[in-house]
Amino acid sequence: MELLIKKKGIPLAIYSNKHTIYKSSEGNITSFGVMMDKLGIEMIFANTSQAKGLIERYNSTAQRRLPNDIVRFNIKDYDQLNIWFNDFYIKYLNEKFAHLPVDPVYEFVELTENYDLNLVFTISNTRKIVEGNMFSYNGYCYVPYDKNGKVVKTKTSTEITVLYFVLENKVRMKYIGIIYDCTLKGTNHKNRQVLINVK
Structure with a gap:
């Protein structure tokens, strides 16, 4: 497409x-x-x-x-x-x-020059923040961070929107109207988080 x-x-x-x-x-x-x-x-x-x-x-x-x-x-x-x-x-x-x-x-x-297809080809899901400012998506744990590289701190059980950008193959978090990049931090198996080292 x-x-x-x-x-x-x-x-x-x-x-x-x-x-x-x-x-x-x-x-x-x-x-x-x-x-x-x-x-x-x-x-x-x-x-x-x-x-x-x-x-x-x-x-x-x-x-x-x-x-x-x-x-x-x-x-x-x-x-x-x-x-x-x-x-x-x-x-x-x-x-x-x-x-x-x-x-x-x-x-x-015709597609306009500034049209961003990445914003169209996204899959949206609702998740909740768990301990460590993490959320899980498709068996993996992610931590959101802002444009300065600092972890976005939210309370445990806060409901957020997870956006999977299909064309970029990237997971991001949307919270209070702002979209944040995320870092892979571990895996999630039956509610048991296993942290991994990501360089």
């Missing part, structure tokens, strides 16, 4: 074969759905068996052939894979499955 937006702009709509990509089976909006809402992208879901079948064949082809083609083209690392996939493999998939739209109008909104 990041590559698409940077190359062509923000699409007005995305076509999917499953509504659960946007809402869970319980009816709650997914993290992906939140990101699409932030961008103003409409989610369109395939309602006919023919349309669903086309998308499923696309996914099946990509998933079945991709591992073999990675070996066949001697791809060695993720950086090489990204270049090969975006410059070659997407073209192959589009030639095989793409259909021209009935309405040829270009349905992308």
